[in-house]
Amino acid sequence: MYSEKVLEHYTNPRNVGSLDRNDPAVGTGMVGAPECGDVMKLQIKVNDETGVIEEARFKTFGCGSAIASSSLATEWVKGKTIDEALRIRNVDIVNELSLPPVKIHCSILAEDAIKAAIDDYKKKNGR
Amino acid sequence: MKKPIYMDNHATTPVDPRVLEAMLPYFGEKFGNAASRNHSYGWDAEQAVDKARNQIASLIGASPKEIVFTSGATESDNLAIKGVAEMYAERGNHIITAPTEHKAVLDTCKKLAKSGCEITYLPVRKDGLIDLDQLRAAITPRTILISIMHANNEIGVLQPIREIGRITRGRGVLFHTDATQSVGKVPVSVEDDFIDLMSISAHKMYGPKGIGALYVRRKNPRVQLTAQMDGGGHERGMRSGTLNVPGIVGLGEACAVASREMAPEAVRLAEMRDRLKDTLLAELDEVYINGSLEHRLPNSLNMSFAYVEGESLLMGINDVAVSSGSACTSATLEPSYVLKALGVGDDLAHTSIRFGLGRFNTGEEVDYVAARVIQVVRKLRELSPLYEMAKLGIDLNKVEWVKD
Numbered sequence: 001m002y003s004e005k006v007l008e009h010y011t012n013p014r015n016v017g018s019l020d021r022n023d024p025a026v027g028t029g030m031v032g033a034p035e036c037g038d039v040m041k042l043q044i045k046v047n048d049e050t051g052v053i054e055e056a057r058f059k060t061f062g063c064g065s066a067i068a069s070s071s072l073a074t075e076w077v078k079g080k081t082i083d084e085a086l087r088i089r090n091v092d093i094v095n096e097l098s099l100p101p102v103k104i105h106c107s108i109l110a111e112d113a114i115k116a117a118i119d120d121y122k123k124k125n126g127r
Numbered sequence: 128m129k130k131p132i133y134m135d136n137h138a139t140t141p142v143d144p145r146v147l148e149a150m151l152p153y154f155g156e157k158f159g160n161a162a163s164r165n166h167s168y169g170w171d172a173e174q175a176v177d178k179a180r181n182q183i184a185s186l187i188g189a190s191p192k193e194i195v196f197t198s199g200a201t202e203s204d205n206l207a208i209k210g211v212a213e214m215y216a217e218r219g220n221h222i223i224t225a226p227t228e229h230k231a232v233l234d235t236c237k238k239l240a241k242s243g244c245e246i247t248y249l250p251v252r253k254d255g256l257i258d259l260d261q262l263r264a265a266i267t268p269r270t271i272l273i274s275i276m277h278a279n280n281e282i283g284v285l286q287p288i289r290e291i292g293r294i295t296r297g298r299g300v301l302f303h304t305d306a307t308q309s310v311g312k313v314p315v316s317v318e319d320d321f322i323d324l325m326s327i328s329a330h331k332m333y334g335p336k337g338i339g340a341l342y343v344r345r346k347n348p349r350v351q352l353t354a355q356m357d358g359g360g361h362e363r364g365m366r367s368g369t370l371n372v373p374g375i376v377g378l379g380e381a382c383a384v385a386s387r388e389m390a391p392e393a394v395r396l397a398e399m400r401d402r403l404k405d406t407l408l409a410e411l412d413e414v415y416i417n418g419s420l421e422h423r424l425p426n427s428l429n430m431s432f433a434y435v436e437g438e439s440l441l442m443g444i445n446d447v448a449v450s451s452g453s454a455c456t457s458a459t460l461e462p463s464y465v466l467k468a469l470g471v472g473d474d475l476a477h478t479s480i481r482f483g484l485g486r487f488n489t490g491e492e493v494d495y496v497a498a499r500v501i502q503v504v505r506k507l508r509e510l511s512p513l514y515e516m517a518k519l520g521i522d523l524n525k526v527e528w529v530k531d
Contacts, residue, residue: 002442010439010442010443013510016509016510018515030512030529031529032528032529032530033528033529033530034473034474034477034513034523034528035472035473035474035477036473036530037436037453037454037455037462037473037477038436039512039513039528040512041512059510059511059512059515060510060511060512061434061435061436061510061511061512061513061514062436062439063436063438063439063442063453063455064438064439064442066436066439067439067510102460112529116529
């Protein structure tokens with residue numbers, strides 16, 4: 001029912017936790033709603049000089065595929081510049097995790113979380 | 128311990144070995160058609176069916192002639208409700224039911240509404256029970272049938288069927304109850320409970336799948352039904368089709384076992400269920416029980432584990448077979464309509480788990496399941512942004528969520 005990769009991320013989620021949301025270098029994105037059954041919080045810490053995402057953290061309320069999608073998203077954004085991270089598409093997550101059609105919304109949520117975190121960082125830093 | 132541990136006995140139950148043993152000859156040398164009147168193959172089959180009819184009738188305090196065999200509770204619900212609606216169409220067209228009923232009742236009523244029936248859905252209280260005053264007030268001179276289930280399949284809550292039956296009998300309205308989850312688990316008496324029609328399923332009480340029965344009262348009042356299938360006129364003309372003799376023998380034997388063992392079994396299951404509940408409540412914060420604890424099947428527990436989505440919890444306890452009211456686990460992608468009817472918010476419905484204990488569960492299994500649930504809930508709460516926010520004192524109802 002679940003792909004190996006979803007199970008692996010669910011069992012050993014990467015980059016779980018929280019960064020200080022008041023740190024100017026930190027961007028926080030939170031998407032979804034409790035009554036919809038998924039909420040993702042994704043945070044990035046950006047090196048101001050290079051624009052590279054040096055740290056990423058997540059916490060997710062949602063099904064195994066939502067947890068895996070956000071765990072993968074933190075792995076992928078780390079080491080990328082903001083512009084590179086913005087090019088991550090939900091279909092890439094779908095393909096990597098072999099998500100079935102009913103779980104595509106989990107990948108969309110993860111893409112939205114990345115964008116929301118970057119947005120927040122940009123707003124904070126007047127960009 | 129055999130894994131995965133099966134604790135989803137509201138979905139189905141394993142066939143009791145004693146039931147299977149009773150059935151086997153009727154797949155083999157005793158293969159006759161119970162309607163064959165001219166040879167011993169037919170007589171043997173008919174005799175087996177008669178014995179089963181007695182076993183079933185005896186468990187529910189009915190006469191054997193009042194048992195109509197069907198393919199299961201879904202067919203029994205359809206036959207009872209549609210059969211009454213058609214037969215009594217001249218007397219009235221009003222049916223009363225509740226929003227927490229099984230889909231076999233709700234969708235049948237929905238279909239009848241399209242052909243001119245009026246359906247009243249009695250709201251349920253927070254504990255899952257209907258309000259008897261509202262029931263009394265809902266009855267009109269056009270009311271022909273009240274269909275209220277005995278035990279709910281998701282939350283295990285027991286409706287006050289005796290009081291409902293007393294009201295319906297007094298008002299001259301027929302009373303149908305879907306007793307799929309309760310027959311064989313708690314005492315049901317069609318006489319004492321004033322029941323006119325009752326749906327029964329074998330596979331929820333350690334019998335085989337594909338066989339069930341409808342109790343149809345024969346006197347005081349005599350209930351008539353319009354058959355929903357045309358054919359050879361079996362089962363007093365109410366349900367045509369060659370009888371499923373091995374299945375019927377299985378249902379009969381399941382009822383006989385229940386008649387003997389139901390009382391001590393209920394005590395044992397309630398003790399294990401309470402141990403599971405008490406352990407979870409003691410070890411975890413923000414855990415909520417859905418539905419009345421007092422009016423409930425002994426084997427049933429439905430709990431919401433706030434801030435932990437149900438499907439992810441099921442994934443973590445993958446060596447335990449239970450169910451969730453989360454949208455992600457349902458065919459419709461909507462959270463449980465039963466919990467919604469109780470006023471449980473969608474946020475908590477997504478976190479609900481149904482534990483259904485059964486005859487073959489052990490105390491060791493209950494302790495294992497409790498430990499696994501505690502471990503996985505704790506792990507997932509570490510991962511949950513909602514739990515983190517709640518612990519920081521943030522009111523989640525006041526957060527502006529970004530919905531997709």
